[in-house]
Every structure is written in C-alpha cells, then in structure tokens.
Amino acid sequence: LAMDGGQDPDCRRCFPWEEVGERTPFNLTLRKLIKLKDLAPVQDGKALIRAEGALLSLARIKDGQEVVLLANMSDRPQAFLSQGQELVVNLANGNSIAPKGFVIFGKKAALLERKGD
Numbered sequence: 742l743a744m745d746g747g748q749d750p751d752c753r754r755c756f757p758w759e760e761v762g763e764r765t766p767f768n769l770t771l772r773k774l775i776k777l778k779d780l781a782p783v784q785d786g787k788a789l790i791r792a793e794g795a796l797l798s799l800a801r802i803k804d805g806q807e808v809v810l811l812a813n814m815s816d817r818p819q820a821f822l823s824q825g826q827e828l829v830v831n832l833a834n835g836n837s838i839a840p841k842g843f844v845i846f847g848k849k850a851a852l853l854e855r856k857g858d
Contacts, residue, residue, distance in 0.1 A: 770829060770831055773828065773829045774829055774845075777808065777828060777829065777845065780806075780808055780847065781803050781804070781806060782801040782802055782803040782804075782806045782807060782808045782847075783801050783808050785803065786801035786802050786803030786806070786807075786808070787801070787802045787803065788800070788801055789801075789802065792814075794815075794819070795813060795814050795815030795817070795819050796811055796812070796813060796814070796819050796821060796838075797810075797811070797812045797814050798810065798811055798812075799812075805848075806847075806848055807825070807846075807847065807848050808828070808845065808846070808847045809824050809825070809845065809846045809847070810843060810844075810845050811824075811838060811843060811844050811845075811846070812838075812842075812843040813832075813833075813838040813839065813840060813841060813842050813843065814841075815840060816840045816841075817840060818837045818838065818839055818840065819837065819838050820836055820837055821836055821837070821838055821844070822836065823836065823846070824846040825846040825847055825848050826846060826847055826848070827844060827845070827846060828845045828846060828847045829843075829844070829845040830843075830844050830845075831843050831844075
C-alpha cells in the first residue's frame, strides 16, 4: 500500500487501516511485529549482528531471554535451524526462508516478561 507524504500535515497522516482491511496477511504480520516492541530483550537488550552467507542474524539478549531475527538476503531459498518459538514468519516455512523472507524467534520466557512487569 503506497501512502502520500510530504510536508505538514501529510507527514503526520495516520496509516489507512481501512484500505488494507482487518484480516489481510500484511495486516496480521504487521500487528505481530508491533507487539514485539514490548518484549524486554527488544527494548534494551544487548544486540548481536552476524552474517553467514546470505543469512543475516540480529539477536537481542537480556537476562537470559533472546529474540532473534533471521533474514534471507538472497534471491534463493536458504535453509536454517529453528532457534525457538516462531513469533513472526514472513516468506518462510519449515526450515527454509524464501528470498527476501524472514523469521523471528523467541525463547518462551521472552514472551512472558515485558518491560515494566
């Protein structure tokens, strides 16, 4: 969905949710991504970035809890090993990430503790 932009007031326009609908795959994935910001490791955990071949890994770790993003930066499917509970999946299934796809994993403890709890 393309959005208009520009100077004030267009730069502060709200996202047009009514145009994409409530239950579209895009909308559901976006909502899952927004919820991730509340996880303690995501907010202020130590960041580790690593690249192996076409896979980019970004991990945020805090107090033994971990959230990991694996992104396929290539034009071919890439195999990966599951690293915990899948939180958000885009263009991936089983142990394969499609071109330009990603998977975000979290340990179960990371799902339960949110910053401020």
